Amino acid sequence: MITAPTKRLAAAVAVASAVALTLAGCSSSDPLSSGSGSGDSKTIVVGSQAYPSNEIIAELYAQELEHEGFTVTKKLNIGQRKAYWPEIEKGSISVFPEYNGNLLNFLLQEDGKSTTTETTTDGINSALSSALPSGVKALPSADASDADTYTVTQETADKYGLKSIADLSKIGGTISIAANPEFATAAYGPKGLKEKYGIDGTVNQQNDSGGPLTIKAIQDGDAQVADIYSASASIKTEKLVTLEDPKHLVPANNVTPIVSKDLDSKAADAIEKVNKLLTTDVLIELNRQNSVDQKSASSVAKAFLQDKGLL
């Protein structure tokens, strides 16, 4: 039997430990605190999104910079664009692996403009360079693209003979697309699908960014199409078919380093050297080592740089 005082004590202990845990959770990973990076001109602050693939690319840049003698501070795993972009703008992060198409649309929307109609890498990059704030610049894009896609299962592709997005009309009716909520309002979402291909689509809202639940939705037939990022390892591991986009519905989304304008030119060269090596297939393989083989972003990056003779 538990008496009232012991119960109260137990409750107090429970509350105290819950508070302690919560505080510990907050304090351990505030990537934006201690913005000491920008003060020292030799220290380069490399950031990344809270997206494993982006973290790997940031590790590639950071490790190469360290190898070339720069002092690097890593601020990895910083949420989404809304959270980290102000830090880039004010210069407390000096190197960030970005994606040209999505970054351009983000900057346009922040300015209250509508999203871009450009879909090619060159078109997007020239629009991006005028949309970027004054303190930062984009280095040349990699071949690697990590774009939203219209992807189906091998079964669905075989059943309807699907190769491109235009073939979705063979399924008939309204196409259900498993995707994150932002897909519903994106220019390349159902609205663009109707405008460019004349196909009606609706979003089956999943919230794991092309993760297992999104894939489950097309495997179980809850949706016909899924938005899987083109560098996702699951396209290979789950035998999915990404539909071609002959009418350029989805904008290019190449890996594009965003750096401060005052970044040392040797540092910029080092980043460019690494970035040139990135193709979509390379990115898929690096992501696979991370998500399937469960290797950390830093060890995946290290092994790749060593393999290429850069470290």
Add this chain to the structure above:
Amino acid sequence: MNLFAQGIAWIFDPANHVGPDAIGVRLWEHVWITLLAVGIAVVIAVPIGLLIGHTGKGRSIAVGVSGGIRALPTLGLLTLLALWIGLGVQAPLIALVVLAIPSVLAGAYSGVEAIDRVTIDAARAQGMTAWQLLVRVEVPLALPLIVGGIRAAVLQVVATATLVAYINAGGLGGYAFSGIANSDYAEVLGGSIIVIALAIAFEVLFAALQRLAVPAGVSAGSAGRARRNTRRSAPRAATPVEGTHP
């Protein structure tokens, strides 16, 4: 304050009352899955709780197991179940039943345990069988705490049922998910205000039910006096266990 006004305005915007995402539709889904989850939890946990309270056996197991269940993160459980049994309403329903069981169970067994032993001894001395004792004495006297347990469970489930929308299975949580993704904070706040209002409505309803559940002849005063004379005391709390969900 401006954003708060936008949230209220969002609720009354006629555009949000049509189509599959209409507020009425989502509200009904939310109420329905909350009541269904708690209803299933009641069917499972109340008999077990009464049995534990009646026999005095298995209490430590129940406390341990329900404590363990409480520690399960609902979103993780929901994702795991959805990958296992598929998308749809079943996975979140099971996750919410699991969330509701500990409170309901605690209410049931602590309700029976809190009964003055003198009353139970008196009932036995009158020649009541175990079944008569349970149905005529223990359940009526435990009812306020049983309802209190259900009340705590409803409050947890109505708040957590926002996660049902994580796998596109309906409810009011969808407004938060899509609002955050599309930077539509009026939608996030509007959806949240409806959830809060719903939670308060359930609280008021169950507080009234809990008062009604006190049997005639038992008043707070006399129950309190009786309890002071016994070693088997338990706090006469409105909610038997303070449930906080991670």
